[in-house]
Amino acid sequence: xxxxxxxxxxxxxxxxxxxxxxxxxxxxxxxxxxxxxxxxxxxxxxxxxxxxxxxxxxxxxxxxxxxxxxxxxxxxxxxxxxxxxxxxxxxxxxxxxxxxxxxxxxxxxxxxxxxxxxxxxxxxxxxxxxxxxxxxxxxxxxxxxxxxxxxxxxxxxxxxxxxxxxxxxxxxxxxxxxxxxxxxxxxxxxxxxxxxxxxxxxxxxxxxxxxxxxxxxxxxxxx
Amino acid sequence: xxxxxxxxxxxxxxxxxxxxxxxxxxxxxxxxxxxxxxxxxxxxxxxxxxxxxxxxxxxxxxxxxxxxxxxxxxxxxxxxxxxxxxxxxxxxxxxxxxxxxxxxxxxxxxxxxxxxxxxxxxxxxxxxxxxxxxxxxxxxxxxxxxxxxxxxxxxxxxxxxxxxxxxxxxxxxxxxxxxxxxxxxxxxx
Numbered sequence: 001x002x003x004x005x006x007x008x009x010x011x012x013x014x015x016x017x018x019x020x021x022x023x024x025x026x027x028x029x030x031x032x033x034x035x036x037x038x039x040x041x042x043x044x045x046x047x048x049x050x051x052x053x054x055x056x057x058x059x060x061x062x063x064x065x066x067x068x069x070x071x072x073x074x075x076x077x078x079x080x081x082x083x084x085x086x087x088x089x090x091x092x093x094x095x096x097x098x099x100x101x102x103x104x105x106x107x108x109x110x111x112x113x114x115x116x117x118x119x120x121x122x123x124x125x126x127x128x129x130x131x132x133x134x135x136x137x138x139x140x141x142x143x144x145x146x147x148x149x150x151x152x153x154x155x156x157x158x159x160x161x162x163x164x165x166x167x168x169x170x171x172x173x174x175x176x177x178x179x180x181x182x183x184x185x186x187x188x189x190x191x192x193x194x195x196x197x198x199x200x201x202x203x204x205x206x207x208x209x210x211x212x213x214x215x216x217x218x219x220x221x222x223x
Numbered sequence: 224x225x226x227x228x229x230x231x232x233x234x235x236x237x238x239x240x241x242x243x244x245x246x247x248x249x250x251x252x253x254x255x256x257x258x259x260x261x262x263x264x265x266x267x268x269x270x271x272x273x274x275x276x277x278x279x280x281x282x283x284x285x286x287x288x289x290x291x292x293x294x295x296x297x298x299x300x301x302x303x304x305x306x307x308x309x310x311x312x313x314x315x316x317x318x319x320x321x322x323x324x325x326x327x328x329x330x331x332x333x334x335x336x337x338x339x340x341x342x343x344x345x346x347x348x349x350x351x352x353x354x355x356x357x358x359x360x361x362x363x364x365x366x367x368x369x370x371x372x373x374x375x376x377x378x379x380x381x382x383x384x385x386x387x388x389x390x391x392x393x394x395x396x397x398x399x400x401x402x403x404x405x406x407x408x409x410x411x412x
Contacts, residue, residue, distance in 0.1 A: 073261035
């Protein structure tokens with residue numbers, strides 16, 4: 001009951017209407033009920049309305065309805081337990097998965113650090129036996145051909161570019177690296193792509209370059 | 224008096240959940256409120272299976288944060304909000320499913336799961352009074368059920384529904400008058 005009602009001890013019609021339902025269902029305190037009953041004397045039509053509501057609800061068993069509601073909901077606790085167990089099992093599965101994957105992830109990181117998944121640009125891909133100890137391709141007949149053609153002419157024609165191919169032993173490590181890098185520059189995307197299917201391409205391109213070199217040397221030799 | 228006892232029960236459950244046997248407290252918590260949550264979900268979703276799923280989801284969400292419940296509102300107010308949010312999400316998902324024309328398949332699957340006993344129980348629960356309640360505007364229906372069956376205070380219902388106490392009293396009065404008329408006339412099927 002609010003202060004104004006306490007002071008007046010009477011209710012307006014609209015105030016009484018708002019309390020009518022609680023009055024019928026016995027939800028008013030003793031004090032509120034006394035005030036409401038005084039209002040009913042003032043508004044007799046509300047009394048008949050209260051009687052009508054009481055009579056209509058007399059045939060309805062509220063307690064029975066609540067019992068059936070409880071019965072309908074009885075399996076909820078079981079389903080919640082199932083849901084919680086399922087969530088718990090899923091959590092355990094995730095934890096086990098992570099625990100199993102952790103060593104694999106560490107192994108992958110170590111492998112990536114120590115064995116990068118890229119081809120070493122200083123060593124062309126392909127059969128290792130096709131390269132000499134300096135990492136250069138072993139080409140059958142090249143030495144004899146160079147003897148016949150004359151190394152000086154060839155070197156003059158081709159400049160620094162093929163020098164490491166012609167006589168790598170006379171070059172410093174830095175020069176060898178520079179020459180290798182130059183040759184591999186054009187094919188670096190193949191090398192760095194890291195796709196197995198492209199691994200052979202650098203070698204193909206590499207040998208194509210060498211073929212061009214042979215053609216050039218042959219041309220010089222024929223002069 | 225019942226509310227006071229219920230509050231004491233909730234407080235005991237909360238204390239047990241935080242400081243004692245959490246599993247036992249969780250089970251007691253669900254059992255104490257399962258009919259309230261299920262009935263709320265059923266009113267929103269109008270489908271027993273969906274209401275069961277929504278109740279399960281609502282309780283799992285509530286239990287996940289029960290330890291952090293600060294008591295700014297009553298447990299029932301808090302649970303009601305969670306349940307209504309879960310039901311709204313479920314309704315949205317159902318709408319999307321129906322837009323994707325998968326609803327028919329879902330209904331088919333559900334009908335396979337439903338046993339004759341369940342169907343009978345469903346029918347018994349959703350009796351004449353539910354047909355009457357279904358004829359009320361949603362706000363009047365919610366106000367009536369929360370006040371008449373769940374015996375919540377107007378202040379709690381006001382927090383749940385976001386309506387003023389005066390407005391709730393008017394809704395309760397109108398709903399009761401309408402129900403009385405329908406009960407007397409028997410014209411609600």
